[in-house]
Amino acid sequence: MYLFGGSGHCKVIIDVIKNNNNSYEITSIIDENPILDKIFGINIVREIKFNDDDVLFIAIGNNKIRKKISSKYSNLNYPVLIHSNAIIGINVSIAHGTVIMAGAIVNPDTRIGKQCIVNTSAVIEHDNVIEDFVHISPNAALAGNVNVGEGTQIGIGACVIQGVKIGKWCTIGAGSVVLKDVPDYAVVVGNPGKIIKYNQEHE
Numbered sequence: 001m002y003l004f005g006g007s008g009h010c011k012v013i014i015d016v017i018k019n020n021n022n023s024y025e026i027t028s029i030i031d032e033n034p035i036l037d038k039i040f041g042i043n044i045v046r047e048i049k050f051n052d053d054d055v056l057f058i059a060i061g062n063n064k065i066r067k068k069i070s071s072k073y074s075n076l077n078y079p080v081l082i083h084s085n086a087i088i089g090i091n092v093s094i095a096h097g098t099v100i101m102a103g104a105i106v107n108p109d110t111r112i113g114k115q116c117i118v119n120t121s122a123v124i125e126h127d128n129v130i131e132d133f134v135h136i137s138p139n140a141a142l143a144g145n146v147n148v149g150e151g152t153q154i155g156i157g158a159c160v161i162q163g164v165k166i167g168k169w170c171t172i173g174a175g176s177v178v179l180k181d182v183p184d185y186a187v188v189v190g191n192p193g194k195i196i197k198y199n200q201e202h203e
């Protein structure tokens, strides 16, 4: 397996893989930063010529960049990574390229799209729909029947009450409390959460 991106997020991805009895052998990490050399003894290379049957995991926290890289290498195989200390409920579906980190809980009948990050100790309650390229940051909590649109980041420690629909490419600030629906591209902060601006549309 190859990892794309050599940041701190990559260290946590390696930790998830090692935690699962080294479920994949990591051949190398691809990162264009010339000052990076190794992470945990794994070589970092600047670029690689992939074969169609190669397995890749994109270890990049930024949702737009993750989407761009996955489009560029759409022919490769992307596994789902789940830490053994995550709890996954009945009838949960998780699409390829998504990672569920330590302590996270995903409750029944929730659907999680491709290339998402469910970060450390995040809680996603029952009947949620999480679209592709979403990042649920550490300790964020989504109550039941929440929808999160493509590319949105729910910030660290944020809470979303039941039944709320959050649009695509939104940012929910750290510690915010979201009580009502959020339109596409909105940046919401505070308790109660209020829109302070809009992200630029994703091309």
Ligand SMILES: CC(C)(COP(=O)(O)OP(=O)(O)OC[C@H]1O[C@@H](n2cnc3c(N)ncnc32)[C@H](O)[C@@H]1OP(=O)(O)O)[C@@H](O)C(=O)NCCC(=O)NCCS
Residues within 6 Å of the ligand: 119, 137, 138, 154, 155, 156, 171, 172, 173, 174, 175, 176, 187, 188, 189, 190, 196
């Ligand atoms: C919401 C966020 C994206 C805004 O960042 P930004 O665009 O750089 O905005 P600024 O820092 O200029 O803040 C704009 C205003 O919102 C306020 N604000 C920013 N984040 C806030 C938050 N989380 N809660 C409450 N207020 C916040 C600022 O105090 C500032 O208020 P002011 O205009 O009265 O001074 C960022 O603060 C944030 O919370 N990011 C989430 C980070 C995260 O969860 N990381 C986890 C990684 S795993």
